Amino acid sequence: MYTMDAVEFNEKVMKGHFRKIYPEIARQVINRTGVITGRCIDLGGGPGMLGISIAKITMLRVTVVDLMQECVELVRQNSLEEGYGHRVDAMQGVAEELPFEDRSIDLVVSRGSIFFWENQQQGLAEVFRVLRPGGWAFIGGGFGTLELLREVEQLRANDPEWSRKRKERMTKNPPEHYRALLKRLGITGTVEHEEAGTWIIFSKPEEVKP
Template sequence: MSEIKMNVSEFDNIAREVFAPVYPVIAEQIKQKTGISVGKCLDIGCGGGYLGIALARATELYVYLADRSTEMLEIAGGNISAAGLTARMQTLFADVQKIPLPDQSIDLIVSRGSIFFWEDRQKAFEEIYRVLAPGGVAYIGGGFGTAELKKRIAARMEKENKNWRAMMNKNIGENAPEAYVKILQNTKIPFFEVNRDEAGLWIVIRGSKDEM
């Protein structure tokens, strides 16, 4: 497993400053749409841990912040301490293609934005399903919480990156759901859906009801 290479400082600054309003909104949406507020949660490709921290604040979940960048995990660890959540959160060095957790051990798996960097999405989905508990839910994708937040953030990001709109169209545009459906159909995951609206795109995977 190789550690991802990126400009960690720049990436975290964007997440912490530009995207800050998004995380509590998405955390509340995840809580409402999955109905899961207790048990164990895994935030994959957590970066600085902002979504996971928002979920910990909104629920009683124990949250693992997983990333394959040790630099990001150092930032995430500092953010956990600053939030006063060390009793209910920890960092985990992990790649989504080989998650170092037992089968059926996680009640809620989330990830915002990391899917676009996964090297083997089919294998990643299969790993997510492996560690997902019966009755558990995975909520994976890329979204902005609301259309207004998306509009505001896009306007700011386009000033910094002329390719921003094209990248968003590729990742969460009208044609994106079909690509994810095809990948998921190649797995043995029986319960999944791909939802796209004006605020983003989310893939929902449910733990097998047959095992409940």
């Protein structure tokens, strides 16, 4: 996604420019879903800052799933540094083939990774499969608030490539695209879009069988 390695991305972006957005997104996720116990997946979570932020305000056991082994190692490092190594772990994996049993997860979150999934429809189907009845998904990309977006834009003002790629991802993945995916999968949910971000939000009905 960026012309820097995982360690540099962790330090300069996740702990730097984007540092403030993860606690805010975590707060929004929990306020919306009400999920505070059980198991959570931070899908495509990179170095795990969203998952760690969620662990800080809940009792959830969080597993960060990422394609890169370097990110798995960074999650473990970051969670230990933040004092949450006992509730935040990581493993390699992809959205299209989640290494979890049916109906085993209470909350799936993902910020910024769906744009890079090989097959978005299959990835969303997998998320639905692993959710327990009553479980929630909060997937998309955003900055928490418009004010935080403006802060990030200021910090990245000398990086026009970042702005170009962000606009390109938004153009290729409009809200209508995600609504169509949910419809094809038979998933009842919402796609909320505003300047600060776009989020796919759904809950697995209690009566649905795996």
